[in-house]
Amino acid sequence: MSISVRGLRKAFDDHPVLHDVSLEIPDGELVALLGPSGCGKTTLLRIIAGLEHPDAGEVHHGGEDVSARSARERNVGVVFQHYALFRHMTVAENVAFALKVRKRPRAEITPRVDELLSLVQLDGLRSRYPHQLSGGQRQRVALARALATSPEILLLDEPFGALDARVRQELRRWLRRLHDELHVTSVFVTHDQEEAFEVSDRIVLMNAGRIEQVGTPAQVFEEPASPFVMRFLGAVNVFQGHVEGDRAFVNELEFAAPGAGQRTRAHVYVRPHELDVHRAPVPGSFAARIERLVPLGAAVRVELAAPRFGGAVEVELDFRKSEALGLAPGDAVHVSPRRVRVFPAHEREQDSLTASGL
Numbered sequence: 001m002s003i004s005v006r007g008l009r010k011a012f013d014d015h016p017v018l019h020d021v022s023l024e025i026p027d028g029e030l031v032a033l034l035g036p037s038g039c040g041k042t043t044l045l046r047i048i049a050g051l052e053h054p055d056a057g058e059v060h061h062g063g064e065d066v067s068a069r070s071a072r073e074r075n076v077g078v079v080f081q082h083y084a085l086f087r088h089m090t091v092a093e094n095v096a097f098a099l100k101v102r103k104r105p106r107a108e109i110t111p112r113v114d115e116l117l118s119l120v121q122l123d124g125l126r127s128r129y130p131h132q133l134s135g136g137q138r139q140r141v142a143l144a145r146a147l148a149t150s151p152e153i154l155l156l157d158e159p160f161g162a163l164d165a166r167v168r169q170e171l172r173r174w175l176r177r178l179h180d181e182l183h184v185t186s187v188f189v190t191h192d193q194e195e196a197f198e199v200s201d202r203i204v205l206m207n208a209g210r211i212e213q214v215g216t217p218a219q220v221f222e223e224p225a226s227p228f229v230m231r232f233l234g235a236v237n238v239f240q241g242h243v244e245g246d247r248a249f250v251n252e253l254e255f256a257a258p259g260a261g262q263r264t265r266a267h268v269y270v271r272p273h274e275l276d277v278h279r280a281p282v283p284g285s286f287a288a289r290i291e292r293l294v295p296l297g298a299a300v301r302v303e304l305a306a307p308r309f310g311g312a313v314e315v316e317l318d319f320r321k322s323e324a325l326g327l328a329p330g331d332a333v334h335v336s337p338r339r340v341r342v343f344p345a346h347e348r349e350q351d352s353l354t355a356s357g358l
């Protein structure tokens with residue numbers, strides 16, 4: 001079932017949390033709401049669920065305006081970070097709960113619970129109580145319980161947030177497979193980029209109550225719509241310069257910046273893996289000195305000092321390439337960007353750059 005939110009606004013105690021948020025989620029998609037803590041992800045999810053009411057705007061499920069309906073009437077499945085399982089009920093009783101409340105006949109409940117427990121691969125644990133389960137198993141019970149009434153929308157709020165890294169990783173792969181099997185339109189909240197990238201069809205990037213960009217993981221990573229998205233999704237070097245015409249300039253370096261227009265200050269962003277290191281100057285390179293080499297498994301992080309290019313510069317090189325170049329701390333080298341992204345320098349962005357010491 002598709003989800004559409006239009007012009008949502010929400011404030012808590014006069015403090016605006018969502019500013020005019022609109023979003024379309026097609027039927028069957030798995031979407032991540034990604035953004036820093038406090039940007040409004042959970043509030044948006046709760047409004048879609050009907051657990052919170054917006055000050056303005058509408059929510060449509062399957063093309064129907066459900067804004068006035070309670071959470072119960074929307075038939076959505078919800079999973080929270082902290083497994084809200086009933087402690088005095090067994091796994092099977094927890095999963096059956098929503099069906100019992102809806103007074104479904106026993107002949108329907110028993111096979112449905114069996115089916116759900118097999119779906120979440122917990123068939124053997126039906127008689128256990130929540131305290132006899134691991135965190136990952138509890139979250140799978142919570143998911144089976146959320147799916148019991150066959151909701152057409154599944155909403156998950158940091159479902160793996162309380163689990164350790166390895167279990168998290170297993171569960172997100174499992175969630176993706178489950179979604180491929182069921183195709184229930186699903187929205188999950190996370191502040192973990194890796195999780196959003198691994199699990200979702202599309203990512204909704206939020207910042208301070210607004211949507212910055214919606215796109216596939218590849219789109220938001222390769223074509224970030226704003227400096228915020230560029231900086232939020234992984235490490236980045238930022239060079240101060242200016243744009244003029246359709247070119248960007250940082251000291252003697254020049255880059256394409258289509259549509260830049262009038263001369264104005266700009267920031268040139270380069271990801272560490274999009275910089276090359278050379279022993280001799282090449283066209284478009286700048287001089288730097290190696291400060292530190294940090295092995296990262298298959299790659300090496302080369303930390304450089306380049307005083308004319310904002311001080312510290314970070315490059316991520318293939319391990320073999322760094323070996324072939326025989327790099328060592330103290331070496332004078334030349335660095336050239338393979339790909340840059342240019343954004344005009346806004347005051348707000350300038351403030352945050354200064355604040356983070358770049």
Ligand SMILES: Nc1ncnc2c1ncn2[C@@H]1O[C@H](COP(=O)(O)OP(=O)(O)OP(=O)(O)O)[C@@H](O)[C@H]1O
Binds near residue numbers: 038
């Ligand atoms: N019931 C509430 N009453 C008052 N303020 C609230 C309430 N719920 C959320 N807020 C505030 O609204 C803002 C957005 O909260 P929200 O939980 O939606 O953010 P989030 O992006 O999900 O953050 P996190 O990743 O930390 O969970 C925060 O400043 C939060 O303190």
